[in-house]
Amino acid sequence: MQQKHVSILVAAGSHLGSIENSRNGFLEVNRFLENAGKAPLFTVQLAGLSKTVxxxxxxxxxRPDVLVQEIRSTDLIIxxxxxxxxxxxxxxxQAFIPWIVRQYKAGAEMASMCVGSFLLASTGLLNGKSCSTHWQAAEAFRAMFPExxxxxxxIITDEHGIYSSGGAFSSANLILYIIEKYAGREAAVYCSKVFQIDIERSSQSPFxxxxxxxxxxxxPVKRAQEFIEKNYRDKISVEQLxxxxxxxxRNFERRFKKATSNTVVEYIQRVKMEAAKKNLEAGGKTINELMYDVGYSDTKAFRSIFKKITGLSPVEYRNKYSKELWAV
Structure with a gap:
């Protein structure tokens, strides 16, 4: 395997755990390889704009290992x-941006952890490409980077040498993904066991x-949103609104999508499913009972929409998050 140089940015305002988790993941691969009698794969450096951050x-x-201007070339930027x-x-x-762009054009790959996607998107390298970020920051991201x-x-995107991850601790899944691409499946599985990370998790929808x-x-769109949220137990139609x-x-649907980033039907479904999720978490009701509570009478349609939005069936969601089950 060809040696890889990894540059982990120590940026102002960075989350220390995000830096350390990334560094430890790649260094663990080196230990795994050395224990197998092989040469370490990764040279890992913390890179900053100043000598202390x-x-x-x-x-x-x-204290970064190196200043970014001292790095002539790298294989991966975190x-x-x-x-x-x-x-x-x-x-x-801002001073990181021209250096990141130069490195990408020279062949380096990029990976953003959680809301680190905002800095990566600021480079313009993500325009026209897919990207993930923490779901809580989604609206702010869309407003700042519409392209x-x-x-x-x-949880993970991978496009033209640029990777991104969903929110918070799901960044660990991206590190495992990159480890598998660079070092192979065996090393990734080993690291997943060492750090106790579910290697196959691919969606942040349930969260x-x-x-x-x-x-x-x-x-008018706000009035429609408020009406939907207050009356989610009823059957609501676009014509009614x-x-x-x-x-x-046509005018209403265009304005609604522009303002909320959802179609009217999607918004109604998401409000109803959010109420269903809370009922499942609280426990005490059957699937059919909570289905009726959020305005559905067709079991198949309810289960289909619930899984589309959450990535889990209602039963799977209840088994994962119900307070009753956690109390046992």
């Missing part, structure tokens, strides 16, 4: 997650909490 609101001081305000962090880390194809249901996007100025707002269907 304060993280965690000043709680930690990190952009860690941010724990500070994203907009402030982007302003503080990027944000896919909130996926998404739907929060209707209301950060817009279209008042257009009559209530005295708007044409």
């Amino acid at each position: 304060r993280l965690g609101n000043g709680m930690y001081t990190v 952009v860690p997650a941010f724990s500070d305000d994203i907009r402030r962090s982007l302003k503080q880390n 990027v194809d944000l896919v909130t249901d996926k 998404i909490i739907f929060q209707g996007q209301k950060d817009h100025e279209d008042e 257009t009559d209530m707002l005295a708007l044409g269907r």
Whole structure:
């Protein structure tokens, strides 16, 4: 296997755990290979803009191994997650951008952890490509980077040498994914066991909490959203909403999608399924009972939509998250 140089950025506002988890993953592969009598694969360096970087609101001081301008070439750049305000962090880390672009054009691959995707997207390298990020940051990401194809249901994206991961600890799944590509399946399985990470997890859909996007100025659309959220137990149609707002269907649907990033039907479904998820978590009701509670009478349709949105069947979701089962 060809040696790989990995540059993990120590950016202002970075999450220390994101940096350390990435570094430890690649170093564990080296230990695995050395124990098998093979040469280590990864040279791992923490790379910064200055010789010391304060993280965690000043709680930690990190001393990068090298300044980015000293790195002539690298094979993989890891952009860690941010724990500070994203907009402030982007302003503080602008100097990374031209270096990242140069390295990518020279053949380096890129990987963003969680909301590290914001810095990677700032380079323009993600335009026209797919990307994942934490589901809580999805609306802000779409507003800032409309030319990027944000896919909130996926934990990992891999396109033209650029990788991204979903939120929080799912970044560990991306590290395993990259380890498998560079070092092989055996090394990835070994690391998954050492760090106790589910290697096959590919979707963050079960973890998404739907929060209707209301950060817009279209008042009729807001009225429709509020009506849907208050009356999710009923059967709601697009015609009912257009009559209530005295708007044409085509105009209403266009404005709704622009304001919320969902079609009207998708929004209704997501609100109903979010209520169903909460009922499943609370326990105490059968699947049919909670199905009726959120305005469905067709069992097949309910189960199909639930799985489409969450990636799990209602029974699987209940088994995973029910308070009753956790209390046993």
